[in-house]
Amino acid sequence: MGLTKMTSSGSVAASWLRPITAGPAPLLTRAGHVGYAARRLGELVQGRPPGITGHQWSSALRDSFDQVVCAADSGRPVFAVQVAPPPAGTAARRAERMTSVVCAAVGLPVLRVESTTLRGADHARRFVEYVIDARSYAAGSGAEGGYAIEFREIVGRLPDGRSGPVNDLGALARAAVVEAYVERRLADPIVRGMHVRWTGGPAEGWSWVEVRPGRCLVERVGLFAQRFSCGVDPGQLAEDLAAVAVGERLRDLDAVEPSLVDRDELRGRLRRLAARRDEFDGGFAFDHLCAD
Template sequence: MTSTDERGWLRALPADGGRDALFSRAGQRVYGTRRLSELVQGRPPGVTGSQWGSASRTAFDLVVCGPETGQPVVAVTIGPVPLPGSAEQRAERLADAVGAAVGLPVLRIGSPTLRAAEHGRRLIEYVLDARAYAAGGTGDEPAPVGFRDILGRMPDGRTGPVNDLGALARAAAVEAYVAGQLADPIVRGLHVRWAEGPAQGWSWVQPRLDGCLVERVSITAQRFSCGVDEARLAEDLATVAIGERLRVARSEDPDLLARADLTAEIAALSRRRDELVGGFAFDHLCVD
């Protein structure tokens, strides 16, 4: 059962003491799949009946709710980005319009490999921990070290950034190299943020000297802060996806991208630096 917040359009979810929650983190409850109609009280002003009918059926994979109000802190989707012009893309845009109308915070993780069932909990825990850490600063003084850059003991025993979500995948790449499954042990990557679009991270390894296994992740955060730089988080998540792919990858994988083609794509990205927030910091990757 849900209750309605009479001060606004967002519903409090649920009124059962949180027993229906999948898990709790940093004092906040995390629920499974919910439709937009379960988070919003009716059709908001400026949204037509047809638009609401389509948008209200849109589902979010996970919903984080505050401990006191029970209102959504953020609604999350994790999975493939809808194809341009598809019905899924139109429904997503309508849902985003409704979200903007009612102030619903939304976090969209676009990835062909990552899924809420396998990766959602770790991602949500990470983001909530990062937000709590960032909020720990006093007044105008932020935490002396960013959450992503906190140093500690890594899985391989070295000292490094313990909040690098891709650390396990990087260690797995080294093991795969030692086992002769990769031509290079290093997981490489880049990250950018489009001025008129999402943050994006790329990550890749080389099963062959002339073939790369590439993953790309996009992050769109609407009215929500992840507690860390979204572009760096996107690259780390792309590395997580590389780790998933390494479990099944073979050197003859038809999805491998020729190294020269990847270099060409990076060079093409660099030529669009004027469209990026902060420009492009990876020119060294444009040379094959």
């Protein structure tokens, strides 16, 4: 199989990506895709593209993804997902950037979720299934598809019996919060949230719930969508993932007590974020959360 070839117009005619044809069987099969767990970038590429230094190449090839989604008919990678804590320190962030550069050069779209709570082993598969479904829906939502609303806005029956957006990744967490409130284990039944999209950078989603009067459990998730779209706004998706993280933390209420944030402190954090609105793609739409 040849490497990337260029047509006379300069477009890419072949891929630097190597089909997955060997190794463990896929963990999921869905809508014409198969998903493999724990694959290194080095297993997915063939040859070093022009413009990539030897150091970038050797560093990136060691990086791994929690899920790699391939076309079921060809085995060729379609996108990869990585769920991890934010890189600790400049060296780790530099290594992450080198991986991003190499993935862009070989044409591998990547979704990277940064969270101190979510983990690839526990959450990557559900996220991949959601993204595949959203992409499939978006592919048929043009004028000929006949869909009048976006995937995230489809209304149906929620886990707690209410009506609402059934394609909200945080729906289970929101239902669990209502249940905990009814059982008088939480001070408020609502998971609140907001999101922004940094210009030229990641989407960032926040979700929180008032666990004790005036004391909140806060989760923040970063979502880097590199050459990737699934028809759901990345900011909204990051906020929904933050709600998922809230639900995970609430499994052990005793453990979250030391990390609760005073409501006034949370409001101050949101105000500081709002003050940077010029750095956001689309501005800041959550001033109402900053008011006293």
